[in-house]
Amino acid sequence: MVAKLICIFVAVLVSCGESGGFKYPKVRRNESVIDDYFGTKVADPYRWLEDLNAVETKQFVKDQNAVTHAYIDTAPARSQIRETLTKLWTYPKEGLPKKRGNNYFLNKNSGIQNQWILYKGKTVESLYKDEAEIFLNPNDFSTDGTVALKKVSYSKNGELLVYALSTSGSDWTKIHIKNISTGKDFEEVLHFIKFPSISWTHDHLGFFYTRYPKPKEEDKLIKATNDSKIYYHRVGTSQDNDTLMVQFPDKPDWSLSMELSDEGEYMLVSIYKVINEETLFYTKLTDAIKAGLKKELVLIPLTTTPASYSFIANDANIFYFITNAGAPNYRFVGMDINLPGIAHWSTLIPEHEKDVLSWAVAIANDKLLVSYNRDVKSTLELRNLRNGTLILEYSLEAGSIQSTEGRREDRTFYFSLATFSNPGVSYRLIFGEDGSIPRNLEVYRRTAFKGLDTSKFETNQVFYTSKDGTSVPMFIVKRKDLVLDGTAPALMYGYGGFQSSMEPFFSVAFLSFVSMFDGILAFPNIRGGGEYGTKWWDDGRLFKKQNVFDDFSYAAEYLIKANYTSTPKLAIQGGSNGGLLVAACANQRPDLYGAVVAEVGQVPNNYTNFLKYVCHHKKLCLCSVMDMLRFQHFTVGSFWCGEYGCSEDKDHFHNLIKYSPLHNIKANTTYPAVLVQTADTDDRVVPSHSFKYTSQLQHVVGNFKAQTQPLMIRVEEKAGHGSGKPTWKQIEEYVDAYSFLQLVLNIKFVEL
Numbered sequence: 204m205v206a207k208l209i210c211i212f213v214a215v216l217v218s219c220g221e222s223g224g225f226k227y228p229k230v231r232r233n234e235s236v237i238d239d240y241f242g243t244k245v246a247d248p249y250r251w252l253e254d255l256n257a258v259e260t261k262q263f264v265k266d267q268n269a270v271t272h273a274y275i276d277t278a279p280a281r282s283q284i285r286e287t288l289t290k291l292w293t294y295p296k297e298g299l300p301k302k303r304g305n306n307y308f309l310n311k312n313s314g315i316q317n318q319w320i321l322y323k324g325k326t327v328e329s330l331y332k333d334e335a336e337i338f339l340n341p342n343d344f345s346t347d348g349t350v351a352l353k354k355v356s357y358s359k360n361g362e363l364l365v366y367a368l369s370t371s372g373s374d375w376t377k378i379h380i381k382n383i384s385t386g387k388d389f390e391e392v393l394h395f396i397k398f399p400s401i402s403w404t405h406d407h408l409g410f411f412y413t414r415y416p417k418p419k420e421e422d423k424l425i426k427a428t429n430d431s432k433i434y435y436h437r438v439g440t441s442q443d444n445d446t447l448m449v450q451f452p453d454k455p456d457w458s459l460s461m462e463l464s465d466e467g468e469y470m471l472v473s474i475y476k477v478i479n480e481e482t483l484f485y486t487k488l489t490d491a492i493k494a495g496l497k498k499e500l501v502l503i504p505l506t507t508t509p510a511s512y513s514f515i516a517n518d519a520n521i522f523y524f525i526t527n528a529g530a531p532n533y534r535f536v537g538m539d540i541n542l543p544g545i546a547h548w549s550t551l552i553p554e555h556e557k558d559v560l561s562w563a564v565a566i567a568n569d570k571l572l573v574s575y576n577r578d579v580k581s582t583l584e585l586r587n588l589r590n591g592t593l594i595l596e597y598s599l600e601a602g603s604i605q606s607t608e609g610r611r612e613d614r615t616f617y618f619s620l621a622t623f624s625n626p627g628v629s630y631r632l633i634f635g636e637d638g639s640i641p642r643n644l645e646v647y648r649r650t651a652f653k654g655l656d657t658s659k660f661e662t663n664q665v666f667y668t669s670k671d672g673t674s675v676p677m678f679i680v681k682r683k684d685l686v687l688d689g690t691a692p693a694l695m696y697g698y699g700g701f702q703s704s705m706e707p708f709f710s711v712a713f714l715s716f717v718s719m720f721d722g723i724l725a726f727p728n729i730r731g732g733g734e735y736g737t738k739w740w741d742d743g744r745l746f747k748k749q750n751v752f753d754d755f756s757y758a759a760e761y762l763i764k765a766n767y768t769s770t771p772k773l774a775i776q777g778g779s780n781g782g783l784l785v786a787a788c789a790n791q792r793p794d795l796y797g798a799v800v801a802e803v804g805q806v807p808n809n810y811t812n813f814l815k816y817v818c819h820h821k822k823l824c825l826c827s828v829m830d831m832l833r834f835q836h837f838t839v840g841s842f843w844c845g846e847y848g849c850s851e852d853k854d855h856f857h858n859l860i861k862y863s864p865l866h867n868i869k870a871n872t873t874y875p876a877v878l879v880q881t882a883d884t885d886d887r888v889v890p891s892h893s894f895k896y897t898s899q900l901q902h903v904v905g906n907f908k909a910q911t912q913p914l915m916i917r918v919e920e921k922a923g924h925g926s927g928k929p930t931w932k933q934i935e936e937y938v939d940a941y942s943f944l945q946l947v948l949n950i951k952f953v954e955l
């Protein structure tokens with residue numbers, strides 16, 4: 204093994220010195236694996252790499268990593284890059300306070316702790332004191348930081364807490380119940396739970412939760428999970444005695460979620476298989492609760508129009524929702540549950556012609572806070588809940604509202620606003636007992652970020668014209684005094700899918716690029732996202748997916764024409780669906796980019812849809828979708844058929860094969876430098892896409908004379924996945940990506 208490593212290392216040095224080419228590990232091809240899609244024969248010589256447990260696949264990972272590290276470890280500023288990232292990462296982070304019962308709660312992270320800690324106090328002020336009381340510290344649950352707190356749910360009176368823990372980033376969680384005043388856990392632990400919905404009954408005796416049948420040990424990590432059901436658990440009893448409340452036996456592969464109405468008298472159930480195609484049911488709980496919740500509930504359909512629905516509040520039988528049913532930019536509607544069907548809804552806030560209604564929160568009984576996405580920036584308005592009438596609009600700094608805290612029964616509302624160069628400011632609105640309303644925003648807290656003088660940076664929004672004439676917004680972040688002469692290194696990041704809007708977000712990793720390299724960040728809001736509602740998404744999915752790639756390459760052309768950067772200095776980066784984006788763009792315009800990083804990485808912002816449908820509620824998504832003909836065969840891949848279409852359909856097959864990164868690598872073509880990042884195991888996404896793509900890339904162009912830039916893969920071995928991923932591992936991932944970029948774009952490190 205040692206001898207082999209040295210060989211590879213020497214080989215890299217020697218071949219670098221000679222032709223600029225790299226020597227990649229030999230990867231076996233099986234030319235007899237050929238699929239027939241409607242008469243078109245498609246070879247899949249690396250099919251064997253789909254077997255992640257095979258010894259040969261493990262050896263592939265080792266060999267590739269050896270070549271990759273032999274190269275990226277030589278980056279001149281590698282240790283300074285690590286120091287800078289670590290220094291900037293270490294700043295205190297906090298959530299927003301909430302009141303439950305007689306207590307206040309707050310999540311905080313002192314800087315670089317693996318898991319956030321939940322604090323408790325009798326006053327809101329006490330939460331910010333050094334001696335604040337630690338209520339729940341997931342860092343104590345394991346020595347290596349891999350046990351994560353996934354979800355908490357407080358009983359209505361604030362006496363009891365349900366909390367869900369996961370180990371090693373697995374999607375599987377265990378539910379524990381705590382008496383808040385004593386801090387003691389009840390004896391029972393609930394199992395077989397993933398992405399749970401949890402709702403306490405208002406009598407505080409128990410709660411509803413979603414769970415799955417007990418999985419077979421060997422199926423736990425790979426098999427799709429079917430048969431989601433809702434159970435009722437009574438506190439203080441064993442899970443064996445839980446009652447099955449809701450099931451859909453004829454829809455085994457549908458996902459299920461549930462919530463209760465404001466007074467706890469109705470249950471709302473949403474089922475979906477495909478993004479934006481939810482169906483809603485409801486049932487009245489009053490009698491069932493009186494009878495002790497001993498038998499299955501009978502559900503009534505509330506809407507059979509498949510669309511996206513967010514329940515906001517209800518007054519008895521009038522339920523308020525935000526939906527895109529019949530309104531691509533979303534509207535606020537009232538539904539009388541006694542009169543189901545879209546024809547009977549009343550539109551309380553009609554669809555805006557351009558701005559997208561993002562969310563709304565009922566507050567202070569009869570008020571509604573409403574936020575729009577207006578040219579990719581958040582707005583905030585106060586309206587009347589019952590008729591939607593506008594009361595006033597608050598004036599916000601250009602940024603994105605990342606989180607909110609406040610319920611209909613509360614009089615205080617908190618929210619935090621992030622920008623690309625500011626980790627966040629939180630604001631507070633206090634509604635008076637007498638019905639008076641706050642006319643101005645009150646700054647509540649500012650995040651202390653001392654690593655860098657953020658006032659030196661600026662974010663500008665530009666609009667450029669894409670191939671078909673569509674105007675596309677793009678954020679550009681840079682030092683204020685940077686001279687635009689085309690020599691600056693640029694990192695362009697994109698996603699373009701699943702109706703996920705890329706609103707401004709703060710990322711230490713991205714800001715480090717700007718400060719360490721005197722670089723430029725560009726975030727084009729390409730189609731496929733939700734920036735301009737359902738239409739923006741529709742124009743970038745299925746048969747219109749090519750628009751997404753065109754929008755991205757036209758963004759690069761814009762940056763180059765306007766002298767922000769030039770091809771040899773331009774890196775493109777994206778993860779998951781964004782990994783597909785950058786790999787497809789490299790195939791289509793290899794002449795345009797200097798480097799491509801198809802990354803793993805933390806999901807950088809509030810990609811609600813992304814988390815829900817692609818990563819299945821995980822903050823970390825390890826896949827890049829590279830094989831468009833076979834993604835649906837693995838774990839949650841079948842959920843993506845609404846986004847891409849699936850190769851079982853003839854028309855979709857012909858569309859997918861046109862851009863599938865694995866199938867469109869061009870011989871005798873000079874490619875940009877490519878670094879694919881992935882991890883070797885995961886219980887939701889498969890790295891085989893990345894393995895096969897890299898092997899094919901190295902096979903087709905790795906030996907091409909003019910290919911002087913590396914084509915490599917970095918595989919994180921035995922990764923602590925998901926939110927259990929320790930902070931230091933995340934930092935190492937960026938250290939490697941930026942080391943790679945420093946080498947291939949030939950950029951200078953600038954001291955802070």
Ligand SMILES: *[C@@H]1O[C@H](CO)[C@@H](O)[C@H](O)[C@H]1NC(C)=O
Pocket residue numbers: 233234235236
């Ligand atoms: C190559 O693939 C074919 C078809 O799947 C299979 O029968 C054969 O065993 C494979 N060969 C090797 C060496 O794996």
Ligand SMILES: *[C@@H]1O[C@H](CO)[C@@H](O)[C@H](O)[C@H]1NC(C)=O
Pocket residue numbers: 362363382383384385
């Ligand atoms: C929680 O603990 C307190 C203090 O022992 C006790 O009075 C209360 O009844 C407990 N609550 C529940 C729901 O068990």
Ligand SMILES: *[C@@H]1O[C@H](CO)[C@@H](O)[C@H](O)[C@H]1NC(C)=O
Pocket residue numbers: 440441443444
């Ligand atoms: C739980 O169920 C078992 C078996 O069905 C029964 O014997 C036991 O009494 C139940 N316990 C409670 C607390 O209901």
Ligand SMILES: *[C@@H]1O[C@H](CO)[C@@H](O)[C@H](O)[C@H]1NC(C)=O
Pocket residue numbers: 426427428429455456
């Ligand atoms: C889940 O249900 C779908 C639809 O019935 C079925 O095709 C699939 O095989 C099931 N998966 C498992 C693991 O049982």
Ligand SMILES: *[C@@H]1O[C@H](CO)[C@@H](O)[C@H](O)[C@H]1NC(C)=O
Pocket residue numbers: 587589590591592
């Ligand atoms: C909406 O409701 C508020 C509060 O009841 C009332 O003052 C206002 O006139 C109503 N507006 C409309 C258009 O009905």
Ligand SMILES: *[C@@H]1O[C@H](CO)[C@@H](O)[C@H](O)[C@H]1NC(C)=O
Pocket residue numbers: 562604605606607809810811814
């Ligand atoms: C996204 O933002 C919404 C609205 O602020 C919030 O309710 C939700 O929890 C956020 N999701 C994530 C994953 O942060």
Ligand SMILES: *[C@@H]1O[C@H](CO)[C@@H](O)[C@H](O)[C@H]1NC(C)=O
Pocket residue numbers: 687688689764765766
């Ligand atoms: C780009 O920068 C170069 C070098 O400073 C300059 O000659 C050129 O005019 C600039 N082009 C534009 C479009 O600003």
Ligand SMILES: *[C@@H]1O[C@H](CO)[C@@H](O)[C@H](O)[C@H]1NC(C)=O
Pocket residue numbers: 870871
């Ligand atoms: C690439 O170029 C080589 C040498 O000129 C030639 O033999 C080969 O056929 C070309 N491959 C393709 C796919 O065009």
